[in-house]
Amino acid sequence: MLLYRLLISVLAVPLGLRFALRRLRGRETGTALSQRLGLGRGPAVRRPTIWLHAASNGELASARPVIEALRAERPDLGWLVTTNSVTGRDLADAWGLPAMLAPLDLRWAAARLIRRWDVRLHLTLESELWPNRLAACAARGVPVAVVGARLSARSARAWGRVPGLARSVLARVDHVSPQDADSGARLIALGLEPERLGPVLELKALYTPPAVAPEPALGAAFPRARTWLAASTHEGEEEVAIAAHLAARSAEPGLRLILAPRHPSRAEAVARLLADAGLDHSRRSDGATETEVLLADTLGEMPLWYALAGRVFVGGSITRRGGHTPYEPAAFGCALIHGPDVANFRAAYGRLAAAGAAKRVESAGDLAEALGALATEDAQARAGAAAAAALRPEGGLEGLLDALRARLPQGRDGP
Numbered sequence: 001m002l003l004y005r006l007l008i009s010v011l012a013v014p015l016g017l018r019f020a021l022r023r024l025r026g027r028e029t030g031t032a033l034s035q036r037l038g039l040g041r042g043p044a045v046r047r048p049t050i051w052l053h054a055a056s057n058g059e060l061a062s063a064r065p066v067i068e069a070l071r072a073e074r075p076d077l078g079w080l081v082t083t084n085s086v087t088g089r090d091l092a093d094a095w096g097l098p099a100m101l102a103p104l105d106l107r108w109a110a111a112r113l114i115r116r117w118d119v120r121l122h123l124t125l126e127s128e129l130w131p132n133r134l135a136a137c138a139a140r141g142v143p144v145a146v147v148g149a150r151l152s153a154r155s156a157r158a159w160g161r162v163p164g165l166a167r168s169v170l171a172r173v174d175h176v177s178p179q180d181a182d183s184g185a186r187l188i189a190l191g192l193e194p195e196r197l198g199p200v201l202e203l204k205a206l207y208t209p210p211a212v213a214p215e216p217a218l219g220a221a222f223p224r225a226r227t228w229l230a231a232s233t234h235e236g237e238e239e240v241a242i243a244a245h246l247a248a249r250s251a252e253p254g255l256r257l258i259l260a261p262r263h264p265s266r267a268e269a270v271a272r273l274l275a276d277a278g279l280d281h282s283r284r285s286d287g288a289t290e291t292e293v294l295l296a297d298t299l300g301e302m303p304l305w306y307a308l309a310g311r312v313f314v315g316g317s318i319t320r321r322g323g324h325t326p327y328e329p330a331a332f333g334c335a336l337i338h339g340p341d342v343a344n345f346r347a348a349y350g351r352l353a354a355a356g357a358a359k360r361v362e363s364a365g366d367l368a369e370a371l372g373a374l375a376t377e378d379a380q381a382r383a384g385a386a387a388a389a390a391l392r393p394e395g396g397l398e399g400l401l402d403a404l405r406a407r408l409p410q411g412r413d414g415p
Contacts, residue, residue, distance in 0.1 A: 004162075036101050037104065038113060040103075043078060044098075047118060048118050048120045049077065049118050050079050050119075050120065050121045051079075051080045052123040053082045053123070053125065053128055053133075054128070055084050057087045058325065059088075060081065060092060062148060062204045062207060064095075065397055069397060070401070074408060077408070077409075077411075079097050079098060081098065081099040082100055082103075082113075083101065084101070084102050086101070090300070105130040105131065105133055110136035114136055114137065114142060119137075119142050121407055122134075122145070124144065124146055124147070125203075126150045127155060129146070143175075144173050145176070145407065146176045147203065149177060149178045149184070150180070152344065153343070160190065163191070166191055167190070170192040173192065175196055176192060176197050177400045178198070178200055178201075180202065181200055184197050198399060198400060199395060200395070201400055205391055205393035206393055209307075209328070214304060222256050222308045225310050225377040226252070226310075227311075228257055228310070228311040229309035229329075231305065231314055231315055234262055234316055238273050242259075242274065242279065243364035244368040245257045245279070245371075247368035248368040251375075255292075256293070256294075260296035262315060267283065274293055279292060279293050283297045306331075311380060313361075317338045318340070321341065322343040322344035323345055324345075326338070326348055327391055330387040335359075335379070335380045335383035336358035336384075337358065348391060351390045352390050357386035359373070
């Protein structure tokens with residue numbers, strides 16, 4: 001732990017300079033810079049607070065049922081949400097929750113935040129285990145719960161190379177709610193006390209799709225039965241999607257594609273690929289709708305794309321990124337297609353495979369064939385219903401909420 005603290009302190013200097021340079025170039029606001037350095041504002045009204053941390057908006061969205069349940073039960077408690085991304089922070093803002101970018105993992109920065117916000121419980125989502133942050137919580141007597149804990153085999157091997165640090169971090173965790181049994185077993189193997197491990201609960205399975213109403217022109221240009229979505233694609237996957245689209249449209253005239261890169265900053269490179277392929281396309285940010293391919297280069301609109309598309313290819317699954325969530329497109333009734341690498345959601349994709357509720361592809365040819373097999377509205381509806389049924393949650397929130405209630409401060413009328 002000491003070595004980690006020394007290393008992160010050394011790295012904080014160039015990171016701080018990098019953020020300052022981004023500020024000078026107009027790529028980082030002064031507010032964002034101060035938040036990353038642990039100098040963000042304090043609460044408008046100081047009161048006992050739950051501090052929830054999520055990597056980004058996807059993880060944060062999965063925790064909304066937990067947030068809403070605790071807010072309803074304990075309106076006397078304040079909330080602070082930190083995320084690693086601006087989109088995550090903006091989502092929390094939209095929910096009416098105080099939010100800021102997470103500070104660097106410096107113990108003094110975390111300690112300052114805990115003091116200023118009077119933090120009484122820290123909830124961290126999935127794999128966000130930051131050693132100095134947890135050490136600061138322990139020093140102030142703040143219990144820590146890891147909600148939807150996820151630890152892949154690859155990450156477990158990485159932690160296993162620093163066993164002392166792993167044990168130190170896990171010793172400061174009071175409760176873990178794993179999203180799958182394998183993650184729980186790996187955490188115990190790394191040093192988590194078994195009695196601190198709660199029941200398996202996949203928060204993303206509780207996802208409730210928001211009400212989405214596409215603007216009329218967009219809905220007319222992209223009818224659901226003839227539209228497919230390549231969601232959260234990474235470098236190397238857009239080429240596969242483009243080749244598959246070119247092949248599939250020969251058998252399905254009028255086929256439409258919404259291409260949504262995981263990182264919209266790559267939109268320029270993706271647009272060049274579309275142009276090189278001779279595909280008529282426009283960018284969402286330009287507002288045009290009369291096009292064959294819509295390049296989704298904006299943030300926070302994935303629910304809209306799911307609502308428009310009857311078929312979805314889940315990205316990150318061909319280029320060895322572990323695959324992205326199947327829960328959200330399934331909640332929208334989309335027919336699911338994915339590549340071979342689904343390590344990030346292995347249990348979920350296992351259920352889909354067992355139910356025959358998703359199509360696995362490994363190439364552009366496979367993807368074109370899958371699109372053809374799902375070309376009709378009836379085929380899409382059947383596949384979407386099968387996916388939703390296969391991913392229906394097996395358990396509820398009550399077990400997790402009981403564990404969190406036990407760690408909340410006493411309220412006016414008890415915990």
